[in-house]
Amino acid sequence: MNARRPIAVALTAGAVSLGLLTLSACGTSPSDAAEGKGGRLDVVASFYPMQYLAEEIGGGHVAVRTLTAPGVEPHDLELKPRQIGELGEADVLLYLKGLQPAVDDAVAQAGVRHTVDAATLTSLDSPAAEGGEHADEHAEEPAGDSHDGHDHGASEGLDPHVWLDPVKYAEIARGVGAALGKADPAHAADYEKNTDALVKKLGDLDTAFATGLKNTATRTFITTHSAFGHLAQRYHLEQEGITGVDPESEPSPARIKQLQDIAKADKVTTVFFETLASDKTAKTLARDTGLKTDVLDPLEGITDKSKGSDYLAVMRANLAALQKALGAK
Structure with a gap:
């Protein structure tokens, strides 16, 4: 099975089988990888916040799939064998390590070259989970x-829900945009432009929250x-x-x-x-x-x-x- 050049995949929790061990990447060129998706990059996102970034930044150059269907609680997601097998074929994997450990395991074994862990793009430090002075x-x-x-x-005192802070989400957006540009250099300028536009919207959202x-x-x-x-x-x-x-x-x-x-x-x-x-x-x-x-x-x-x-x-x-x-x- 060929592992396509990774683009953006975000994964969620689920049952991980030994079949992932066979998904080591053999590596195909970006143009070959995109042929199966109508010339678009195949981006897999673990759940909605990653999906949104991929769609906003990738635009018409990407075909985005999400592992978490609408209405499914991400923490409860279980990956089907078909989903696990398809991970290794993605151009880009976008996920957030620490949110769904089973997905973490699957991603680690999938061997996708362009794998983006949103947790590495910003800080997960926050107050205690219950929060507040109490x-x-x-x-x-x-x-x-x-x-x-x-x-x-x-257990590590880290809160994975970083996308609810517009400033940290913008930092993640920057990293995703850069990753898409590396995976698909021919459209890097478009990804950069789309990233800038999204970061501007997130900046406006931050201002609205701070003022409001x-x-x-x-x-x-x-x-x-x-x-x-x-x-x-x-x-x-x-x-x-x-x-x-x-x-x-x-x-x-x-x-x-x-x-x-x-x-x-x-x-x-x-x-x-x-x-x-x-x-x-x-x-x-x-x-x-x-x-x-x-x-x-x-x-x-x-x-x-x-x-x-x-x-x-x-x-x-x-x-x-x-x-x-x-x-x-």
Whole structure:
């Protein structure tokens, strides 16, 4: 099996078979690799944030496939044998190491020359997974319960949800653009132009968040999935997660009691939940504390329930939700 010149693939978690060991790259030229896709580069992305970058930067020069279908929680993804086999045929692989360990293993064995790990393009450092000044008070609670034995980077104190910080996402975009240019030198100028345009849009988004959240009645927000540590750090907010980075884990009674106290002390008005995970815990906490509920989307995928059709639109919906919940002035 020929391994085509890698372009941009982002991978998600799943069952990895020994068949990947046979996917070592023999190496074909960029022109040969593109022939099977109508002259376009074959880019594989692990989940939506990587897919969005590939499509925005690659434009008409790339054919983008994603391993995570719309509506599938990325942390829960299992790769099918067919998907695993196709990894080695990609021109470019785009993924984020530490988000989906099974995907990490598959990528390591696929042998794709142009493999891009978004985690190497920016810093994953952020506050504790539960976040905020109260993190030490519930240190006995794990930062994120493991899912199928995986802690999604929490064991190293790293938060993989860097795409929710427009500044860090722009840094990743720069790296992806450079990688596409190396994989497809003939269109490097177009990739650079598209990267600059996307970075400009992300800069405008950053300005909107910084301005829109500058003056608020409270700086604390409660959310089911502790995915917003980078966003909170960027805009000087305090994230308090009901669970850790695993959206399906259950909080302890002690944590629920603590959140009730935090909500009262910090004048929290809203408990946020997300579209791809159960809202049961958030609604229970809100009911017991007399709070409202709303959606804060971690943008791990776009569905018909998303408040927008792409990354920028959903992020602006997130901003509006935060402004309302925090009492922006």
